[in-house]
Amino acid sequence: MEPCKQKTSPLLALPAIGWFLWFFLIPLSIVLSYSFATKGVYGGVVFRLNWENYSRAADWIYLRILWNSFKLASITSVLCLIIGYPMAFVMATASRGVRSLLLILVVIPFWTNFVVRAYATKTLFGEWGPLNQFALQLGLIQEPMNWSQGDFSILLGMVTNYLPFMVLPLFVSLDKFDFSLLEAGRDLGASSLRVLKDILIPLTKKGIVTGLIFVFTPALGEFVIPDLLGGAKTMLIGNLITEQFLKTRDWPFGAALSMLLILMVMLSLVIYLRVEFSDRPKKSTRGRRVRA
Amino acid sequence: MLELKSLKKTFHGVSVVEGASLSIRDGEFFSLLGPSGCGKTTLLRMLAGIETPTSGEIWQDGKRIDVLPANQRQFNMVFQKYALFPHLSVWENVAFGLRMKRVSSSEIQSRVDEALALVQMNSFAERSISTLSGGQQQRIALARAFINRPRVLLLDEPLSALDLKLRQQMQVELLSLQRRLQHTFIFVTHDQEEALTLSDRIAVMNAGVIEQVGTPQEIYEYPKTLFVAKFIGSMNLLEGEISEVRPDALVIGAPSLKKSFLVKASRDGMRPLPQILLQSSVRLLVRPEKLKIQKSAPAGEQNSIEGVLKEILYQGAVTQFHVQAKESGSIVVVHQLNTAMTARRSHQIGDRVFASWSPEDCIVMNGEATGKEQSSESHGNANGVDSAQTQETSATLGQGARVGTL
Numbered sequence: 001m002e003p004c005k006q007k008t009s010p011l012l013a014l015p016a017i018g019w020f021l022w023f024f025l026i027p028l029s030i031v032l033s034y035s036f037a038t039k040g041v042y043g044g045v046v047f048r049l050n051w052e053n054y055s056r057a058a059d060w061i062y063l064r065i066l067w068n069s070f071k072l073a074s075i076t077s078v079l080c081l082i083i084g085y086p087m088a089f090v091m092a093t094a095s096r097g098v099r100s101l102l103l104i105l106v107v108i109p110f111w112t113n114f115v116v117r118a119y120a121t122k123t124l125f126g127e128w129g130p131l132n133q134f135a136l137q138l139g140l141i142q143e144p145m146n147w148s149q150g151d152f153s154i155l156l157g158m159v160t161n162y163l164p165f166m167v168l169p170l171f172v173s174l175d176k177f178d179f180s181l182l183e184a185g186r187d188l189g190a191s192s193l194r195v196l197k198d199i200l201i202p203l204t205k206k207g208i209v210t211g212l213i214f215v216f217t218p219a220l221g222e223f224v225i226p227d228l229l230g231g232a233k234t235m236l237i238g239n240l241i242t243e244q245f246l247k248t249r250d251w252p253f254g255a256a257l258s259m260l261l262i263l264m265v266m267l268s269l270v271i272y273l274r275v276e277f278s279d280r281p282k283k284s285t286r287g288r289r290v291r292a
Numbered sequence: 293m294l295e296l297k298s299l300k301k302t303f304h305g306v307s308v309v310e311g312a313s314l315s316i317r318d319g320e321f322f323s324l325l326g327p328s329g330c331g332k333t334t335l336l337r338m339l340a341g342i343e344t345p346t347s348g349e350i351w352q353d354g355k356r357i358d359v360l361p362a363n364q365r366q367f368n369m370v371f372q373k374y375a376l377f378p379h380l381s382v383w384e385n386v387a388f389g390l391r392m393k394r395v396s397s398s399e400i401q402s403r404v405d406e407a408l409a410l411v412q413m414n415s416f417a418e419r420s421i422s423t424l425s426g427g428q429q430q431r432i433a434l435a436r437a438f439i440n441r442p443r444v445l446l447l448d449e450p451l452s453a454l455d456l457k458l459r460q461q462m463q464v465e466l467l468s469l470q471r472r473l474q475h476t477f478i479f480v481t482h483d484q485e486e487a488l489t490l491s492d493r494i495a496v497m498n499a500g501v502i503e504q505v506g507t508p509q510e511i512y513e514y515p516k517t518l519f520v521a522k523f524i525g526s527m528n529l530l531e532g533e534i535s536e537v538r539p540d541a542l543v544i545g546a547p548s549l550k551k552s553f554l555v556k557a558s559r560d561g562m563r564p565l566p567q568i569l570l571q572s573s574v575r576l577l578v579r580p581e582k583l584k585i586q587k588s589a590p591a592g593e594q595n596s597i598e599g600v601l602k603e604i605l606y607q608g609a610v611t612q613f614h615v616q617a618k619e620s621g622s623i624v625v626v627h628q629l630n631t632a633m634t635a636r637r638s639h640q641i642g643d644r645v646f647a648s649w650s651p652e653d654c655i656v657m658n659g660e661a662t663g664k665e666q667s668s669e670s671h672g673n674a675n676g677v678d679s680a681q682t683q684e685t686s687a688t689l690g691q692g693a694r695v696g697t698l
Contacts, residue, residue: 178373178375180371180373180375181375181377183340183342183362183369183371183375184369184371184375184376184377185377185388186341186342186361186362186363187340187341187342187362187363187367187368187369188363188368188388188389188392188436188437188440189363189389189392189393189440190363190388190392191363191392194392198388199377202379203377203378203379
C-alpha cells in the first residue's frame with residue numbers, strides 16, 4: 001500500500017536548498033554574528049566579540065518582557081484552539097455547499113491588510129465605536145467603556161488575526177476524520193466528554209499541534225497588534241526588538257534579543273513535538289494492570 | 293423481547309422508514325434484508341440510538357428505550373466498516389467499552405483476553421489496527437461489541453467488505469458465536485443468501501416498508517408479495533386469469549401461451565389454495581428449481597410449457613436451462629441439480645423441450661393489486677412469462693411493488 005517511490009534527481013531540491021541558504025541561513029548567521037558585536041558610537045556595528053548583549057538581555061526588565069510575550073502568545077494559541085475547534089468541526093461536518101462557503105469566510109480576512117484589520121477592530125471596540133454606542137443606547141452602561149486600550153484589546157486583535165491559522169489545519173485533520181468512530185464510541189457507552197477526550201482529540205492531534213505552532217510562532221514575535229491596539233503601552237519582545245533596530249539603533253542588542261526569541265520558539269517547538277507526536281498507537285496498559 | 297412500534301424516519305421530508313413494526317425474541321438471529329436504500333440500516337441505527345425516530349416507539353421488556361441515548365442502551369453495534377479506533381491497539385479497542393463502564397482493571401484483563409480468545413485473535417493483542425487484514429478487523433469489531441455483553445448485538449452488513457471465501461467462513465463463525473453467547477443478533481444485509489443461511493427469522497424490507505417477516509423457509513417458499521418473491525432467489529413469473537375454481541384446485545388460463553395451468557395447495561399445507569374469484573387476473577410464480585426439463589410432454593396433472601432450449605449454463609452444482617416458450621417467445625428458467633444421473637448432458641441447445649412443474653409448486657398472487665407496478669413494467673403482460681433471475685434485475689423489477697397478500 002506504500003505509494004511507489006520514484007527515483008527523482010536530487011537536483012530538484014536545489015532551488016529549495018538555495019532559497020533556504022540565501023534567505024534563512026545566511027541572514028541568521030549575520031544576526032548571530034551581530035549579537036556578539038558592539039554598538040558603534042553613531043549606531044554602527046563594531047565587531048568586538050563579547051557576551052555583553054546577552055548578559056544585558058538577562059536583565060529582569062527584558063526577561064519580564066519576554067515572559068509577557070510568551071504568556072500572550074500562549075493565551076492567544078489556546079483561545080484560538082478553543083474557538084477554532086468547534087468552527088473546524090462544523091465546517092468538516094457541513095454539507096458541501098456550506099463547507100465551501102465557510103472556508104471562503106475563513107480565508108476572506110487575508111484579502112485585506114492586517115493593519116487595516118487591526119484598525120477595524122480598534123474602531124469597532126473604540127470609545128465611540130458601534131459596540132459602545134449600542135450598549136449606551138440600551139442603557140447597559142452609563143459611559144463608554146474603554147476596551148480599545150490594554151490587554152483585552154490586544155488579545156482580541158491577536159485572536160481575530162490568528163484564528164484562520166488555527167482553523168485551517170484543524171479543518172484538514174477533521175476532514176480526514178472518520179465520524180463513524182464517534183458513533184462507535186457512543187455505542188460503546190462513552191459520554192460526549194469521553195468521546196471528545198478519548199477519540200476525537202487523539203485522532204486530530206496533528207491538526208491541533210500544527211494549528212498551535214502556526215499561531216504560537218508568529219504570535220510570539222508580534223509587534224504591530226500590541227502597538228495599534230495596546231496603545232503602545234504594552235511592551236512585548238517584538239516591540240522591543242523593533243525599537244532596538246529602528247529607534248535606539250542598537251543593532252547588536254536587537255540581534256541578541258532576536259536570537260533569544262528564535263531560541264524560545266525552537267524550544268517550544270521541540271517540547272510540543274516531544275509531547276504530542278508519539279505517533280505509534282497507544283500501548284496497552286497491560287504492564288500497569290499486572291501491577292495493580 | 294424487543295418491540296418496534298410503527299417506527300418512522302424521514303430525512304429532509306423524504307420518508308426512509310415507513311412505520312416499521314416488529315417484535316424480536318430474545319436470543320434470536322434476526323435479519324433485516326433488502327436492497328440498498330430500503331431503510332434497513334436506518335432502522336438498525338434507530339435501534340442503536342444513533343438516529344432518532346421521527347415517530348414510533350421501541351420497547352424492550354416492557355420499558356420504552358427509544359428515549360434513551362445510545363450510551364445508555366444495552367445494545368452494541370458492529371459497524372459496516374468496523375469503525376475500529378486507529379490510535380489504540382487491538383487490546384485497547386476491545387477493552388474500550390469496559391473502560392467506559394469503569395469495570396475493574398483485573399476484570400477488564402480477563403474479559404478482554406477471553407473475548408480475544410473467542411475470536412482467535414489472542415496473539416494480535418498488541419498489534420495496531422492498521423496491520424490487520426479485513427477478516428481480522430472484522431473479528432476485533434465483533435469482540436469489541438460482544439465483550440460488553442449486550443442484550444442485543446446489532447450488525448450492519450459486517451461481512452460485506454470480505455471476499456467470498458472469508459465471508460462464508462465468517463458466517464459459520466458468527467453462527468457459532470451467536471449460539472455460544474445466546475445474545476439477540478440483529479443483522480442487516482442485502483445478501484439474500486447470507487440472510488437465508490444465518491437467520492432464525494428474516495424481515496424483508498423494500499422502500500422503507502417491511503414486506504414480510506418469517507423464517508428463511510417461509511420467506512423463500514411462501515413469499516407473500518411479489519417483491520419478496522423476486523428479491524429472494526430467482527422466479528419465473530407468468531400472468532393469467534382464473535378460468536376455473538375447483539374445490540381442491542384453481543385453473544389459470546394464460547392467453548399469451550394458449551395454455552392453462554393447474555394450481556393446488558402445497559403438499560405440506562403451509563400454503564393453502566388461495567381464495568380468488570373467477571376471472572380475476574393473477575400472477576403465477578414458480579421457482580426455477582421446481583421445474584424439470586424433459587423431451588416429451590408430461591403426463592397427468594403436471595403443468596408444462598413447450599419451447600426451444602436457448603441456453604445451457606453449467607454452474608457446477610446446478611445447470612441453468614433457458615427455454616424459449618413456443619407461443620410467446622419469452623424465457624422460462626429451469627435449474628437442475630447436477631446429480632450423477634443428470635451430469636451427463638442429455639439436452640442440446642436448439643432442442644425442443646418441455647419445462648414442467650407440479651400444481652403444488654405454484655405461487656399465485658393477485659394481479660390487480662399491482663397496478664402501480666404494471667405501469668413501470670409494461671413489457672411484462674405482453675409476454676406472459678417473465679423471469680427474474682439475478683438479484684439486480686429482480687430488485688429493479690420489484691421497484692414500487694407492494695402487492696396485496698392473498
